[in-house]
Amino acid sequence: MRLFIGLSVPDLYRDNARSMIDAVRATTPSKVSWTKPENLHLTLKFLGNVDAASLPAIIEALSGIRFPAFTMRAGGVHAFPDKGKPRVLWLGLKEGAAECADLADLINQALVPAGFEAEEHPFRSHITLGRVKRYEGDDLRAELRSREIPWPPFTAENFTLWNSDTLPEGPVYTPQAKFTLC
Template sequence: MPASKRTCLRAGRGLVRPVPRLFTALVPPTTIQTELADVAAPLAGVRWTPAENIHLTLRFIGETDEAKAERYAESLARVRVEPFILPVGGVGLFPTRGPAKVLWAGVGNGHTRLYQLRKQVDEALLAVDAGLAMPGFHPHFTLGRIGESYEPKELAHFLERHRTLEAPPFRVADFRLMSSELTPGRPPEYRVVRSFPLDRDPVP
């Protein structure tokens, strides 16, 4: 959403700051982020994701005030899934039909607990807001966003070169509630609102 149309909160001394956009995510280790970012190539029209911003979105929530964000956090704290190993591999495009918009790396096979985690996260969020949008889940790490000026042949060659991309699997030991602030001409700025370890005692 353009910054000029975003909802804002009145801050101290008359300043206005945007309402944060929240989402839940898995953040891979720095080594995995760096390895995925290293596939970046000089492709015209592709805006690459900085290594520190690479993550897997479990569910996008949207603009949320502080009170509701706290309710989401309290509900998410009740999620219980055992830690698991997540494989990372393969590249592709979204959407699968029409002009390409997103270049991504996938998560391979054998990630049943990822879907268990996503299901519990969705249930926790819906317990706070039953009207929250729940589109389909296609787990991926966004490598770059594709603009109108990209060269289809160059992009096809890139996909062919990296179709067998495989990063080391990593242990998922937590998930995070995160905020995103958008500034025109700059990558999104992500902040961790709260982290939720998976290896916790069961809820009484």
């Protein structure tokens, strides 16, 4: 199993991202592997390839996390790396970034006894829009920013443990367990 833990986004975000991506896709010469709108999410921790026998221990560890529901609102298109040739295009958060970082830290701590290493890199809240496969020198950041719309706030009420299956037509995410934020 290839597992990750993340936060879902509402359907309105998926629809708005689809419109923004379609507009940029039509105008940019760079080849980008765009995230399917139905797959949009904010990753809190990537676990990678995990033996299915570990699933109960992971679920038990995550079940012990107590964290309040919080408001999230997207805003601001960015790229990794910050300057130069972009590799990953992403949407940042105007609200909820600190809470996402705190929740990610709790998840890291909860999973250490289950045999997972805590993240070494600082957490950066983001929703991946696409991965640049062939860069043609166009300004992808500016193209996306010019089509960005105001994103409404929403309440993050739970986080999910997903399995990611890589298929020829792209990844398919299957929820393994949901955990309520109280």
